[in-house]
Amino acid sequence: MSEPDAQLAPRVLIAVGDALLRRVASTGLRDRGFSVSATNEESAALVLARSFAPDVILVDLVLHGPNGGSLFDAMRATADCYLIGLAPTDSEIERIRALRAGADDAVSLPVSPEELAARCQALLRRPRQLHARWDPMAASMVRIGPLQVDLGRKELRVRNHDVPVTRIEFALFEQLCRKPAEVCSRVHLLEQVWGPNWVGDTHVVDVHLSNLRRKLQRHAPELRFIHTVRGIGFRLSNDLLRAERDRRGDDAMVATA
Numbered sequence: 425m426s427e428p429d430a431q432l433a434p435r436v437l438i439a440v441g442d443a444l445l446r447r448v449a450s451t452g453l454r455d456r457g458f459s460v461s462a463t464n465e466e467s468a469a470l471v472l473a474r475s476f477a478p479d480v481i482l483v484d485l486v487l488h489g490p491n492g493g494s495l496f497d498a499m500r501a502t503a504d505c506y507l508i509g510l511a512p513t514d515s516e517i518e519r520i521r522a523l524r525a526g527a528d529d530a531v532s533l534p535v536s537p538e539e540l541a542a543r544c545q546a547l548l549r550r551p552r553q554l555h556a557r558w559d560p561m562a563a564s565m566v567r568i569g570p571l572q573v574d575l576g577r578k579e580l581r582v583r584n585h586d587v588p589v590t591r592i593e594f595a596l597f598e599q600l601c602r603k604p605a606e607v608c609s610r611v612h613l614l615e616q617v618w619g620p621n622w623v624g625d626t627h628v629v630d631v632h633l634s635n636l637r638r639k640l641q642r643h644a645p646e647l648r649f650i651h652t653v654r655g656i657g658f659r660l661s662n663d664l665l666r667a668e669r670d671r672r673g674d675d676a677m678v679a680t681a
Contacts, residue, residue, distance in 0.1 A: 434548055437478035438462040439469035439495060440510060441487055445533065449482065452537020458544065466495050473503040480544045485511040485518040485530075500526050506547040510535070523631045526590040529624070539623070546619045566601050568660070569667025570644050573601050582643040592617060593636040596629065600650065600660050609657035633658060 436458045440446050443464070450462045461476045463469050467490050473481060481499055489498035496509055509522035509530040519530035529543055566573040572581040578594050580587040589597070595617045599608050610626045618628075633650055640649040648661040 433457055433459040434480070434544070435459045435461070435476060435478040436544060437469065437472050437476055437481045439466075439481065439487065439499070440464065440484040442484070449537055449540055453541055453544070456537070456541040458541070466490050466498075469495060470498060470502065473499060473505075478503075478505055480506045480508060480547055482508050482510055482540065485509045485515065485522055496522055496527070497525065508543060508547070520631065523628065524635050528592060542621065542623065546621055546623075549619045568601065568604065569664050569670070570647070571640070571649070571664065573598070580640070582640055585643040587639050587643070589636060589639065590632070592632050593639075596632055597636060600658060604660045604665065607653045607657050607659045613657065629658075
């Protein structure tokens with residue numbers, strides 16, 4: 425049950441099968457200022473994802489959804505909030521799959537309430553960080569070659585085709601577009617997207633950008649969009665920058681014709 429006197433507190437939905445984990449996590453998060461609702465029932469979790477309107481959902485990656493798929497996939501398709509996947513230490517494949525499918529974070533079990541609270545707080549800081557560095561005078565639409573980046577609507581298009589992206593994928597790519605000729609280090613991307621207190625593997629950036637690469641290249645398979653600078657970080661590819669120079673040249677010729 426959610427707490428009636430905590431209406432202004434950040435809301436966390438815990439959907440896990442293990443009763444002890446559910447009880448300890450619920451108590452620990454409530455003690456740290458969160459409003460918590462918890463269940464081990466898949467159908468109840470989907471109802472609570474709408475009625476409780478959580479800011480963060482902690483979801484057991486081994487739980488099945490009502491229609492036989494994973495509960496995580498059902499949550500990802502219906503809930504517009506941060507998702508943290510939980511799985512035992514020996515279930516690395518499940519955690520990687522969840523990250524590739526759009527999870528905002530993935531945590532190995534067992535985990536302490538302190539770490540869960542810290543990870544929830546780090547996610548909830550992210551929108552304020554993005555808002556704080558937003559420049560209202562800057563152009564809301566960026567065009568680079570065949571790519572259109574709508575910074576206001578958080579949308580990507582390649583050759584007029586919509587590219588479905590997660591919040592994390594867009595936030596990472598936005599950083600690369602804001603510095604098109606520079607390399608963004610993993611540390612910089614982690615600080616800008618996850619926050620300065622991120623705890624975890626820095627290669628989570630690689631996972632999300634690899635997923636984004638595949639999505640972008642579906643509509644322009646001959647182009648590389650993101651270049652990996654080994655041991656340092658990422659930048660926009662020479663292919664993309666060259667396509668932008670060609671586009672500007674074509675536009676100039678049209679203007680003088």
